[in-house]
Amino acid sequence: MSGTQPAGQPPVLLSARGLAKVYDGESPVQALRGVDLDLRAAEFVVLLGASGSGKSTLLNILGGLETASSGQVVYQDHDLTRAGDRALTRYRREHVGFVFQFYNLIASLTARENVEAVTEIARNPLTPEEALTAVGLEHRLDHFPAQLSGGEQQRVAIARAIAKQPDLLLCDEPTGALDSHTGIRVLEALDEVNRRLRTLTVVITHNAVIADMADRVLRLSDGRIVGEHRNATRRAPRDLQW
Amino acid sequence: MSVLVHKLARDLWRLRGQALAIALVVASGVATYVIAHSTMQSLALTQREFYRDSRFADVFVALIRAPREIESVITAIDDVETVETRARAAALVDVPGFDDPVSAEVLSLPDPRKGLNRLYLRAGRLPASDREIAVNEAFAEAHDLHPGDRLRITLRGRQRQVTITGIALSAEFVYLVRPGDLFPDYKRYGVFWMAREPLDAAEGLDGAFNDLLLRLRPGADPRPVIERLDRVLAPYGSVGAIAREDQTSHRYLTDEIRQWEVQATILPAIFLGVAAFLLNVVMMRLLKQERSQVAVLRAFGYNRLEIGWHYLMLAGSIVLLGSALGVAVGGWLGAGMSRVYQEFFRYPYLHYVLSTRVIASGIAVSAGAALLGAATAVYRAARLPPAQGMRPEPPPRYRITRFETSRLRHWLSPATRMVVRNLMRQPLKSGLTVLGIAFSASILVVGGLMEDAIDYLVDVQFRQALRADLTVSFDDVKHESVVHELAAMPGVHRVEPMRAVAVRLQAGHRHERSAIQGLEPDGRLYRLLDADFRPVAIPDQGLMMTDMLAAKLGLQVGDTVRVEVLEGNRPTREVTLVGITHELTGTSAYMRRGALNRLLREGDVVTGAFLGVERSALPRLYRDIKSTPRIAGVMNRQVAIDSFTETMAGNMLIFGAVLLVLASTIAVGVVYNSMRVAFSERERELASLRVLGYTRFETGMILLGEIATLTLIALPIGGVIGWWLSALMVEASNSDLYRIPVVIEPQTYAYAASVILIASTLSSLLMIRFIRRMDLVSALKVPQ
Known part of the structure; x- marks a missing residue:
């Protein structure tokens, strides 16, 4: 969690310092209480935490969906803390891929078209076919979300997220709505993308088993990072079980 | 609960x-x-x-002169409850400070005890002497006349000075229009009342009458009464009794x-x-x-x-x-x-x-x-x-449309493509939105119908058909040589004489009261029009009539019509229908004047004329006309147009304006709701796009592009539905007095379109605000 860069390690892509977030309201909620964090290119990071631990808030701030109340987030040399909507939109458009628990595919578009929605506005995208092949859906190109299973829909969401060749891929409970068998297929897709495209991948989950496939595991509790460890070896998703 | x-x-x-x-x-x-x-x-x-x-009468009769003794015969007719004889006269009126010729109908006062068509006095008292009259309120107001004011009137060629004693209203003249005119002209036509005796004296009706009112027993059928009455009064120059339902x-x-x-x-x-x-x-x-x-x-x-x-x-x-x-x-x-x-x-x-x-x-x-x-x-x-x-809820099912395989696709921007896709893949939803907006546009079109139709009606009636600056009518039939006298009057550059005669037309069991107008063959001042309102020539022989009259009588070209003349010795003739004319008002019949004269077995006589007049010479011409006792009535076309737009059209226009406001409210309501619904249905999708890196502008364009497209599709459909609804309304409201044409001006369509577009723009601004305030995180958190 220090800013120093050990020799031989990939560069730091995203770093947070003293990150805090308070949700205003009748009874203000402190979601983050000073988080320091460095994320490196090509890393696979799992953020573990119970519900209400602040992990989603952290992910949203890292992804430019929300802004912090205090502290600083720097992406390469851009300060996201002070960025306005326009700059954050550009940041998301050019660098970030999102995967959500509930897929959020556009129902009226086919798998291919859902990916196209991104490739059409990206600077150096994969083709929709390449992206869908990467998640093993090359045979489902022209199917609508309604014609796909939950796991397939989530894989389309992953294909959509990686098609722009993002620098970081942020996944919020990507297997939360899926059974274990399907969930593992989705994790395989994420693992594959991370290895092949060397995309910094951050997965948040409350499922501790998933931690075994990560390079690094961070534990969040009550808005703070309370633990960190590195796996000596990453386990293949198919060896996971829950 | x-x-x-x-x-x-x-x-x-x-x-x-x-x-x-x-x-x-x-x-x-x-x-x-x-x-x-x-x-x-x-x-x-x-x-x-x-x-x-x-005590409004049930039956009305005008005749030339009948002795009062006949009253007892009429009273004896079954179902007759009250008989009221009257004296009726036509008068020329000289209103101080008003140059135009003014005419009036003068009626004797109803019997004070059991009289019919009693007057409602607005001011003053009823007249008593031969120098006193009561005038109808509209006329009094048009000239700012009050009890005590004086007028000069000419009865039977004799001028006299009279004093107004009262201003009155009558159920008989709630809608007052000079016979032969289409629209009221309160400045130039009035109804006066005089005491019975002096009017009898002026008209030479001592011991006689020339007008009759009947009140029937409640629920009585007027038809048998009228049949009897016509037989009784035929020798006295009756033009036929009319029931209340035919009273103007x-x-x-x-x-x-x-x-x-x-x-x-x-x-x-x-x-x-x-x-x-x-x-x-x-x-x-x-x-x-x-x-x-x-x-x-x-x-x-x-x-x-x-x-x-x-x-x-x-x-x-x-x-x-x-x-x-x-x-x-x-x-x-x-x-x-x-x-x-x-x-x-x-x-x-x-x-x-x-x-x-x-x-x-x-x-x-x-x-x-x-x-x-x-x-x-x-x-x-x-x-x-x-x-x-x-x-x-399971996600809705969609299918690939032809658009995806078409070449056009590659020319469109991603946002446009998304708009087209969304519209084509949700045809039902798109269709409903289009229908909603189209209906509101159509209501606006219907709202504008009144004004357009009235403009058109005036144009057809007063610019295409009647083109005479002045139309004069004589107090009786005149020899056609009167044309030369008229032509010699100041400012008159064209005279076309005409012969009008009151008739009852019969075809099978159907019959209608109407008038046949005998027109000059090469007439330019009064033209008959075809279905496209282009002038048509009058054939040498035979009768023409308006399509409305033909429809009422169930006649087609080539059929024979029985013509019962209601004047003179009341001959009955058979004529062939040779053509149909198209007018928006009235149910008239036409013939060539020569043919009509021959049909009536009379010489070259006329009852009126159409005049083309220099506008600048009008005041002098009016002075001349006033001193010509033979001229019983004058209609000025421009004045008729003005009075029409002021009075009748006024009412329709007021309601039209109200309608337009209500229709605009509906349009705004529909458009706003359609947009609001479209936004809430798409909120999650729009949020997804924002997360993927679409800017607010791009996201807004997808939503607004969709709505703009639907609105643009809806506008022409709304125009068509509006036209159709207008036709439906017109169809239901056509009467024999006038027919509202289904005419909708481009401006009305333009107005309808702009109201919708303004409503859409304002709603769009609101939607843009919604997009700005959209909470990306929470929009994506809930399951689909």
Whole structure:
């Protein structure tokens, strides 16, 4: 969690310092209480935490969906803390891929078209076919979300997220709505993308088993990072079980 | 249930924008209903009361001269209750300071005890001597005359100075128009009343009469009475008795009331139909969002009825709010409309009735329409088994359209492609939105119909058909050489004589009273028109008539018509119908003058003439005409147009304006709601796009592009529906007095389009605000 860069390690892509977030309201909620964090290119990071631990808030701030109340987030040399909507939109458009628990595919578009929605506005995208092949859906190109299973829909969401060749891929409970068998297929897709495209991948989950496939595991509790460890070896998703 | 009541109140508050828009739409529909019904009822009630108070006659006869002894014969006819003989005279009037020729009908006062068509005195007293008259109120007001003022009138060529003693109203002249004219002209035509004896003396009617009124026993059929009466009076120059239903003023009034009946039926149906449609869309949308809540309530043990009731109450509250507003606004405007009519018809009083029945039925009809709209949505929601309802709804099914494989696709931007895709893949939803917007555009078109139609009617009648600057009519038939005298008058550059004769036309069992006008073959001042309103020539022989008259008689070209002349020795002839003319007012028949003269076996005689006149010479010409006793009436075309637009058209235009305001309200309501619904349905999708890196502008373009496209598709459809609804309304409201053409000017379409576009733009600005404030994180958190 220090800013120093050990020799031989990939560069730091995203770093947070003293990150805090308070949700205003009748009874203000402190979601983050000073988080320091460095994320490196090509890393696979799992953020573990119970519900209400602040992990989603952290992910949203890292992804430019929300802004912090205090502290600083720097992406390469851009300060996201002070960025306005326009700059954050550009940041998301050019660098970030999102995967959500509930897929959020556009129902009226086919798998291919859902990916196209991104490739059409990206600077150096994969083709929709390449992206869908990467998640093993090359045979489902022209199917609508309604014609796909939950796991397939989530894989389309992953294909959509990686098609722009993002620098970081942020996944919020990507297997939360899926059974274990399907969930593992989705994790395989994420693992594959991370290895092949060397995309910094951050997965948040409350499922501790998933931690075994990560390079690094961070534990969040009550808005703070309370633990960190590195796996000596990453386990293949198919060896996971829950 | 108290929790559900809280929920209801909060739902209403949450939906306040949409609820208000729907309430306004409902209010507009109810207001139209209330205005039309209350005006119709008020007019009808006032008519009944005025007729009763003034002992309005059931049968009317004009004749040349009959001895008073015959009165006892008439009284003996079955079903005759009261007989009133009158003296009637035509007068030329000289109003100080007014150059135009003025004519008047002078009538003897009704019998003070049991007389019919009693006068309602507005001011002053009834006349008594031969130097005193009462004048009708419209005429008095047009010239600012008051009791005590003096006029010069010419009766039978003798001029006399008379003093106005009273200003009066009569049920016989609620709608007052000079015989042969289409529209009222209060400045140039009046009705005067004189005491019986001096008028008898002036007209040489001592011991005789030339006009007759009958009152029949309640419920009696006037037809057999008229048949007897015609036989009795034929020797005395009667042109045939007419029943009340054919009396000009009564017919016009009845027609006006009927027009309101049409307005009261068709317009509210259209307006409320749109409101119901809107409510349906909104309720469907709302209940879709409430799906899981409905399921939870069901799981707790609320039954379908309770839940259905809860949501119907939601719709009902909106409808009730709208109805209350509609009744208030409608009552207010209806009372105003009735006052306009009271002025126009010069009723002595007008009882504005806003009956509880109208209010109740207005609310019931709108509530029925709206709840019908909501019912399907509510039913669907309540029917769902709870467990299924709590699971997210399966995503809708879509299919690939031809657009994807077309080459066009590659030329479009991603956002445009997305717009096209969305529209094509949800044809039903797109179709409903288009229909909603199209209907509101169509209402605007219907709202503009009145003004356009009136402009067109004036154009056809006064610029295409009647082109004479002045139309003069003589007091009797004259030899055609009178043309030379007219041609010699100042400023007259063209004279076309005509012969008009009152007739009864009969074909089979159908018959109609009409007049045959004998026109010059190469006439330019009065032209007959074909279906496209282009001039047609009059054939040498045979009769032509307006399509309306032909339809009434069930005649086609080539058929034979029986012509019963109602003048002179009243011959009966047979003529062939040789052509149909097209006019927007009146049911007239035409012949060549020569042919008509031959038919009547008379010489080259005329009863009037069309004049082309230098405008600058009009004052001098008027002075000359006034000193020509033979000329009984003069109609100035420009004056007729002005008086038409001022009076009759005025009423229609006022209602037209009201309609336009209500239609605009509906249009704005529909457009705003369509957009609001489109936004909430797409909120999650739009949020997804924002997360993927689409800018606010791009996201906005996808939503607004969709709505703009639907609006642009809806506009021409709205135009077509508007035309169609106008035709429907016109079809229902055509009368034999005039026919409203289905003419809609480009400006009306343009107005309709701009109201919709402005409404869309304003709603778009609101949507842009929604997009700006969209909470990306929470929009994506809930399951689909």
